Amino acid sequence: MNKEAYLNELAQYLKLLPPEEYTDIMAEFREHFEFAKLSGRSEAEVISKLGNPRLVAREVLAQSQIAKADKSPTLLSVTKAVLATVSLGLFNLIIVMLPFVASLVIIAGGFGFAIFLIISPILFIIQNQSVAFFFNDIFLMLVLVGGGILIVIGALKFTRIYYNLVIRYLKYNLKVIKRM
Numbered sequence: 001m002n003k004e005a006y007l008n009e010l011a012q013y014l015k016l017l018p019p020e021e022y023t024d025i026m027a028e029f030r031e032h033f034e035f036a037k038l039s040g041r042s043e044a045e046v047i048s049k050l051g052n053p054r055l056v057a058r059e060v061l062a063q064s065q066i067a068k069a070d071k072s073p074t075l076l077s078v079t080k081a082v083l084a085t086v087s088l089g090l091f092n093l094i095i096v097m098l099p100f101v102a103s104l105v106i107i108a109g110g111f112g113f114a115i116f117l118i119i120s121p122i123l124f125i126i127q128n129q130s131v132a133f134f135f136n137d138i139f140l141m142l143v144l145v146g147g148g149i150l151i152v153i154g155a156l157k158f159t160r161i162y163y164n165l166v167i168r169y170l171k172y173n174l175k176v177i178k179r180m
Helices: 003-016 019-038 043-050 053-071 075-086 090-127 131-136 138-179
Strands: none
Touching: 003 019, 003 043, 003 053, 019 043, 053 075, 053 138, 075 090, 075 138, 090 138
């Protein structure tokens, strides 16, 4: 494989990037070849040092998704970053994807519990259709709704912290993979 074949293959894999980012990254890889040429190294040496273009592209795409998630941590952006990182190897399926899915289930359970607390007074009213019951247990209903609202607020704050921790872990994971 020569320089042009390598760059063409890399370009095919990196088409998913935004145009500006794509241009910058392709220019960076062209510079690798230019600096190598100036320092007397062959194209084959540079290609062997850079590695398989498909794997290089996966790493670049993962870095791009992690950077997007870091700028705007939402469930969608963090999930895309996790999936991009998982694509780097089977090992990541176990150490990234499984904990991510398990923790999302726990967070969703917290939100579900909070929503149940918030709507539980409606269920009480439907179950016991007497007005006397409503007045006797109004404080219980207020406590349930208030507790549900507090849990939602806490879960939202925890989710933001969780997204940031996931992004930090994904960055660390990429560093570990680069060392291998």
